[in-house]
Amino acid sequence: MSTAPPLIWVLVTVGIFAVLLATASALHSSALAAGLGRRTALRISIVFGLICAAWAVTTGELAAKHVYLLDSDAVKPWLGVGFLVPFAVLLVLSRVPVVARALSHPAAQAQLIRLHRTRVMGVTFLIAMAMGELPPALALPAAFGDIAVGLAASRVARGLGRGTGVRHALWFNxxxxxxxxxxxxxxxLAGPGPTQLLHLTPSTQQMSVLPLVLIPTVGVPALFAxxxxxxxxxxxxSPAEAVPALA
Known part of the structure; x- marks a missing residue:
């Protein structure tokens, strides 16, 4: 039941692709810094990309069948499940020895921060609000929070590179x-259903249908992880330790 304008589809698609590409790049660069070799680094990023692509197709099909739809009929936890499944898979992937080795290298920390530059695409929430798709109580804090994180990411990553930004990086996260x-x-809390405690206009139902549902079920799990x-x-x-950043 998506009624989203084409512009929202374009913005969401570009934003999701940017997040996944930045995450794959961070894994690749971290693996190289850890001395795992180009072939292993490429393999890690490709496996990540394939997993994310498979999930994006799956969650898109589920959304097309209204599995995530927040409505007044019953309590539906499936949107939460749609976030938790890829989030859990990514955490498990991070414990695979070769991936864990890459992420344990000091240079990986700057990469994990830097990939959040993609969150400047939080402007999508502002545009969706302007088009009547989302309520201000959700769109404004989500948009400005994302944009603030996106703009701060490079500075925080540079601080880690100088060995003086651990505290800032902690607060950033x-x-x-x-x-x-x-x-x-x-x-x-503002979606239709028995658990609706916030009555906003419009409701947040559009976050549970395409294309906006791809944000909490594809993009956010990678960033949250x-x-x-x-x-x-x-x-x-230690705050005194240098955390080398990659170029």
Whole structure:
């Protein structure tokens, strides 16, 4: 039941592709920095890309059948499941020895931060709001939160490269996670159904149909996982340690 204008389709598609490409590039660069070789680095990024492509097709088909649709008939947790499945798969992938070795290299931390530059595509929420697709209570904080993270990513990554930005990187990740949690909370609480506690105009139902549903089920899981992986690594890093960044 998607009624989204073509512009929203284009923006969402470009944004999702940018996130996945940036994540694959970060994995590739981290593997090279860890001395795993070009062939292994390429294999890691290709496997990541294939997994994400397969999931994008799957979740798109599920969305086309209205599996994620928030409506007034019953409580439907499937949008949450649509986020958790790829998120869990990516966390498992990060524990594969060769991937874990790449992500454990100090240079990987700057890469995990830098990939969030793609979140400047949060402008999509503002455009969707202007077109009457999303309520301001969701679109404004989600958009400006994403844009702020996207604009800060390069500076925070450079700080890690100088060995003086661990504290900033920790707060960067925390803010990025809070931004996502807020967006998810408002989406569910303002969506049609028995759990609707926020009555906004329009509702957040469009976040559960194509194309906007691809954001929480494809793009956000990769970014959310990168935040958590980065936090786990940074907590073990002394602020005085240099964290080399890749060019």
């Amino acid at each position: 925390i803010f990025g996670l809070i931004d996502f949690v807020y967006a998810f909370a408002v989406t569910f 990168s935040h958590l992986i980065s936090l786990a690594k940074l907590r073990a890093t």
